[in-house]
Amino acid sequence: MESIIPILEFKKTCVSYTKQTMAVKYVSAAIERNTITAIMGPSGCGKSTLLRAANLMHNLYPNITVTGEILLNGENILSMEPIEVRRKIGMVFQRPTPFPTMSIYDNVLSGFTLNGIRLPKEEKDITVERCLKSVSLWDEVKDVLNKKGTFLSGGQQQRLCIARALAMKPNVLLMDEPTSALDPVATKHIEELLLELQKEVTILIVTHNMGQAMRISSRSMFMYLGELAEYGDTATMFSSPSDERTKSYLTGKMG
Amino acid sequence: MTNTRIKRRLAKDKLLLWTIYLFAALTTVPLLTILGEVLLRGYDQLSWEFLTQPTPTAYKAMKAIEAGDSIPGGIANGIIGTMIMLGMASICAIPLGILCGTFLAENSKNRFAKVVSYLTDLLQGTPSVIIGIVTYIWVVVPMKGYSAIAGSVALFIMMLPLIIRSTEETLKILPSSLKESALALGGNKVRVMLKVQLPAAFGGIFTGVLLAISRVIGETAPLMFTALGCSFIRWSVDKPISAVPLLIWEFFNDPNLQQLIWGASLFLLLFVLLLNITAKYIAKKWNQ
Amino acid sequence: MNDKLYKILLFASALIIPLVCGGVIYALFTDAYEAFQHFGFLKFLTSSDWSYTQGDEQYGALPFISGTLMTTLLAIIFCIPFSLSVAFFTGEYFRGTKIATVLGTVTDLLAGIPSIIYGLWGFYTLRPIIMSLNISPQGSGVLTASVMLAIMIIPYVSSLSSEFIKMVPKDLKEGAYSLGATRAEVVRKIIFPVAGSGIFSSYVLAIGRALGETMTVTMLIGNTNNIPDSITSTGNSMASIIANQFGEASDLRLSSLIAIGLILFLITAIINMIGKMMIKRARIS
Known part of the structure; x- marks a missing residue:
């Protein structure tokens, strides 16, 4: 069963901010399990908008409408309860957003606290250690777990946010340009981490950095003016793009 | 199990939303009922005669009530008193407040300015009844009597910090490039201030002045110890004088005159709301 | 020049x-x-x-100090649910919408109404309600004055707190939503802790206002010179005893009233100073 149904699938997904303008137009794509899929495109092409649709972030803003279908393991999330969907589909944002009033320890567990779930102390400790280890932050922070998350460097904060998302054991992890606010060293660190993480979780990442897409993703989407221009193996897309728009973007004529 | 848990959380979410709806809606009730009550009970009193005649004596009012007539007279003595005192206070407070606000905006890092800024806060937070006491000590005692001058001093002290703050804040949010480019053209500081900065800040300062006036026009306590009140129209500034809020207080305390409360309140309320709405409108225009 | x-x-x-x-x-x-x-x-x-x-x-000043503290404290307690609701209504739930602007305008106008008119409304509308509910026979007293004070400070507190609620970064809220939180949970566990110090300081500044409020209290507190023994009993606040007796006082009584004024001035100044300091700190962080 599992091998037939894709973990996440967009079916004619449209997102519009106003009645006249559509930011995402009829995108259909199936995301493969345990891969990293990159979404590329010039700025304003709708890549972040598409990503946010998969986490029902648009539900927070009453003027935005999403139509079509987005299937998670074959179930249309658009008709599901947002708070349920968001637990299964984690998200990491462009800017690291550790909660400033919580310690590093509490930040990792914030998904549980926010959802009103109380864990026994041992389970908390195990979860914190597991999640911080999987983002290779454990060794750096294990002695300062009670410090505020905002004390960490930008790269560490972003890894903390990834750990926070992983704590909820999501099926899919959405990442919206997670390294664009970070320096090259921190970026490299996160990229290595993502390659490790794809064993446990399917990753969909928006990036404007073509090098990054090439380094980490096995599949790539190229979006242009809200449409999905091309979707396929990253290597193939970079060596011989089939769409004219992709070609001119990759050769630097556009965007 | 999971489902009931989610249902419970969503129910809590709804509950908070409706609580907020409810209490926010309840907050508007006092405004509506205050407006409604003052309007309903006061509108038939508001007439040309009411605005141009002085307050009747308690005896006259009593006679009218006994005869079943409406009370003759109005609040002209209060309106004129308010205008005189507000006028005198404004003439001093507006220029001085703008100058002082300019000083604070220009020298925000200066130590003396920091002290002045702190004391402005202190003065703004001082209860108006205390301003009344102090003005009594400063003006009424040495002049050996209540007067319009004393009332004006009290209003002046209350207006000053409001105008200073609004001037300072408006000047501070002007882009510094405005001042710099004007200075680069060779204007000296005075000219740049007069011809570029103050005109650019005019809307904000004007709004501040209107709000300051609307804040002090309804002040009662400080006038009780300074202007005292007076039952006839008076133009001299060294004698006791009336004001609209003082009249309301008088009517409130005098059973014979109680009918007049609502007309006077309606007048004051309309005036204050008009000032507030105008100020808001100008501020909005200016921000665009 | x-x-x-x-x-x-x-x-x-x-x-x-x-x-x-x-x-x-x-x-x-x-x-x-x-x-x-x-x-x-x-x-x-x-x-x-x-x-x-x-x-x-x-x-002696004790009855008036206790009258002031009681009315102020009660007013703050009464105003909390209303001012928090308005603050979250305009600053979070309906931020930037027309209805929030309307509510904001209404509260702004409420803030502009002179205190003597609040006093009249309290006397002619609220007092009969309190009498008919059999809360107190004469209707005036600490409770009546406090309810009216609460209505007067709601606009002030809610517009200040709403400012701090608006300052909570959108990124932070979305971060919490992305973990599956409901709006109520985001409000309680993210916005409230982050904006908390700012919200708290707006209540401190509101205390500074309520302490010196004169006419409303004078018209509603009942004007008796005793320490209020319950929330329904009558009394006098520092400001209201001055308003009531300053005009007729002389010599030692006048000096005593001015002394009460001095105490009121000092308490208000200290509270305002603390509030301003807290608000500055909350704005920086």
């Missing part, structure tokens, strides 16, 4: 503020001195006598 003259003019006009403040403090201290000297400072603070029998005048 040259730059030097301009600078001098600005400096000179700024002198008015220290001058006025110095004058306020000086006048209060010199004229309150007689009362403090006659009764002793501590005795004056702790005595609850207020009798002006010729030859045996006894004045």
Whole structure:
């Protein structure tokens, strides 16, 4: 069963901010399990908008409408309860957003606290250690777990946010340009981490950095003016793009 | 199990939303009922005669009530008193407040300015009844009597910090490039201030002045110890004088005159709301 | 006019503020001195006598200090659910929408109504309600004054708190939503802790306002010179005893009233200073 149904699938997904303008137009794509899929495109092409649709972030803003279908393991999330969907589909944002009033320890567990779930102390400790280890932050922070998350460097904060998302054991992890606010060293660190993480979780990442897409993703989407221009193996897309728009973007004529 | 848990959380979410709806809606009730009550009970009193005649004596009012007539007279003595005192206070407070606000905006890092800024806060937070006491000590005692001058001093002290703050804040949010480019053209500081900065800040300062006036026009306590009140129209500034809020207080305390409360309140309320709405409108225009 | 003259003019006009403040403090201290000297400072603070029998005048500030503290405290408690709701309504739930603007305008207008008109409304509308609910027979008292004070400070607190609620970054809220939180959970566990110090400081500043509010309290508290023994009993606040008796007082009684004014001034100044400091700190972080 599992091998037939894709973990996440967009079916004619449209997102519009106003009645006249559509930011995402009829995108259909199936995301493969345990891969990293990159979404590329010039700025304003709708890549972040598409990503946010998969986490029902648009539900927070009453003027935005999403139509079509987005299937998670074959179930249309658009008709599901947002708070349920968001637990299964984690998200990491462009800017690291550790909660400033919580310690590093509490930040990792914030998904549980926010959802009103109380864990026994041992389970908390195990979860914190597991999640911080999987983002290779454990060794750096294990002695300062009670410090505020905002004390960490930008790269560490972003890894903390990834750990926070992983704590909820999501099926899919959405990442919206997670390294664009970070320096090259921190970026490299996160990229290595993502390659490790794809064993446990399917990753969909928006990036404007073509090098990054090439380094980490096995599949790539190229979006242009809200449409999905091309979707396929990253290597193939970079060596011989089939769409004219992709070609001119990759050769630097556009965007 | 999971489902009931989610249902419970969503129910809590709804509950908070409706609580907020409810209490926010309840907050508007006092405004509506205050407006409604003052309007309903006061509108038939508001007439040309009411605005141009002085307050009747308690005896006259009593006679009218006994005869079943409406009370003759109005609040002209209060309106004129308010205008005189507000006028005198404004003439001093507006220029001085703008100058002082300019000083604070220009020298925000200066130590003396920091002290002045702190004391402005202190003065703004001082209860108006205390301003009344102090003005009594400063003006009424040495002049050996209540007067319009004393009332004006009290209003002046209350207006000053409001105008200073609004001037300072408006000047501070002007882009510094405005001042710099004007200075680069060779204007000296005075000219740049007069011809570029103050005109650019005019809307904000004007709004501040209107709000300051609307804040002090309804002040009662400080006038009780300074202007005292007076039952006839008076133009001299060294004698006791009336004001609209003082009249309301008088009517409130005098059973014979109680009918007049609502007309006077309606007048004051309309005036204050008009000032507030105008100020808001100008501020909005200016921000665009 | 040259730059030097301009600078001098600005400096000179700024002198008015220290001058006025110095004058306020000086006048209060010199004229309150007689009362403090006659009764002793501590005795004056702790005595609850207020009798002006010729030859045996006894004045103490305790009833009025307790009246002020009681009305202020109750007013703050009453206003919390309303002001928080309005703040979250305009600052979070309906931020930037027309309905929030309408509610914001309504509360702004409420803030502009003169306190004597609040007093009238309290006297002619609220007092009969309290009487008909059998809460207190005469209708006026600490409770009535507090309810009215609460209505008066709601607009002030809610617009200040709403400012801090709006300052919570959108990224942070989305971060919480992405973990599956409901809006109520985001409000309680993210916005409230982050904006908390700012919200708290707006209540401190509201205390500063309520302490010195005069006319409303004078018209509603019942004007009796005793320590209120329950929330429905009558009393006087520091501001209302001054408003009630200043005009007819002389000599020792006048000095005692000014002494009460001085105490009120100092308490208000301290509360306002604390509030301003807290609000500055909350704005920076």
